């Protein structure tokens with residue numbers, strides 16, 4: 001793929017993000033990749049069938065229009081589910097297999113292009129329950145053994161370990177455990193590791209479901225009139241693990257999710273959830289669910305630092321060697337990838353897969369030059385930092401020497417009103433949040449109050465040089 005195509009793709013993504021807003025973008029498009037452009041057609045890939053059908057039915061026209069704004073000659077978009085090259089597709093296991101006591105070969109077996117090396121993806125739990133619920137397939141590579149711990153994920157890893165090894169009658173320490181992180185930073189890995197380890201211990205039944213599976217399970221159970229059995233079976237498990245909660249859609253599914261969550265937590269069962277955003281940002285969920293989710297332990301996993309990226313790469317090479325003994329990647333090459341492929345774990349995996357493929361197919365050794373060529377398109381320009389409303393409130397409060405709760409309060413003294421207006425103005429200009437959403441995040445204010453604040457500050461900065469400078473400094477601090 002040419003650099004020009006990659007450039008267009010970056011611009012299409014920017015345009016799409018601006019049009020649909022940050023939240024919708026990260027829910028549906030963050031994992032969409034460009035596969036190629038040919039004969040006036042653009043081929044895009046997404047990781048799941050669910051994403052594909054959702055984008056196709058809701059956003060196909062819009063994606064095409066964004067492309068045409070960049071390249072008018074583009075006449076059609078083809079959406080595919082990403083091939084199993086990077087992550088072998090899970091064969092559907094009709095009958096639940098018993099869990100192996102030790103699920104990995106100790107190296108977090110990573111076989112790269114030739115499949116997962118085990119040829120098996122197991123489901124968990126007893127067949128009766130799985131007939132009703134259909135636990136999502138687990139990848140045998142995603143275990144605690146293959147999870148590399150670094151500064152950004154220490155807390156999440158420790159909490160996950162703690163939950164995984166807890167015994168049936170141990171007091172539940174954090175419930176729900178809610179892990180959030182950007183795309184490809186290891187949420188699924190950690191959740192599946194908990195599931196493998198929890199089930200291997202045999203103390204409690206651990207069920208791993210993607211939100212998509214939860215929705216489809218529920219909807220199809222409703223269709224076949226077995227909703228009651230579905231709910232009962234779900235409530236009968238020891239630990240419920242739900243991945244990608246941001247995809248939970250639909251009023252009745254959400255209501256059911258809320259009941260299930262309450263029933264499990266009240267019965268002392270463990271619930272573990274992962275999402276790409278904190279509970280407060282799950283705007284489609286109602287307040288009760290959000291506050292229940294925020295009531296346990298909420299842990300954020302940050303971006304993977306260079307050191308951690310290097311360790312992940314080293315672990316991956318070692319694991320790949322279990323299946324491809326001659327595969328050797330010199331340290332300078334690994335360091336180069338760790339330095340330049342910064343985006344997420346999935347890109348690191350992709351980079352190594354390419355080196356492995358190249359090495360296996362051509363027989364040429366892996367060199368720095370080859371790596372530079374192979375991973376070129378995985379080196380993405382730094383995305384501007386996503387500013388959070390909480391950060392705006394914290395930094396503005398510090399600057400004006402008031403507390404964050406002052407900003408959210410109904411106090412109307414001058415020393416609080418101005419900072420609050422500045423903070424609302426920054427929220428409007430630095431984030432893609434709507435006026436009502438900003439109002440909600442500032443102590444439940446009406447959107448007209450936010451609009452008034454934004455206009456007020458806009459009016460003032462034109463004449464008040466000191467204020468304009470102050471705001472510039474705040475912006476810089478927030479975007480650093």
Ligand SMILES: Nc1ncnc2c1ncn2[C@@H]1O[C@H](COP(=O)(O)OP(=O)(O)OP(=O)(O)O)[C@@H](O)[C@H]1O
Nearest residue numbers: 146147148183184185186187188189312345346349
């Ligand atoms: N700390 C880590 N140690 C080892 N591998 C990691 C780590 N973090 C991420 N990875 C790897 O990066 C890839 C992406 O991780 P994963 O699928 O868990 O991301 P995610 O956060 O669930 O992403 P998404 O938001 O797209 O669901 C996986 O191959 C995973 O094994």
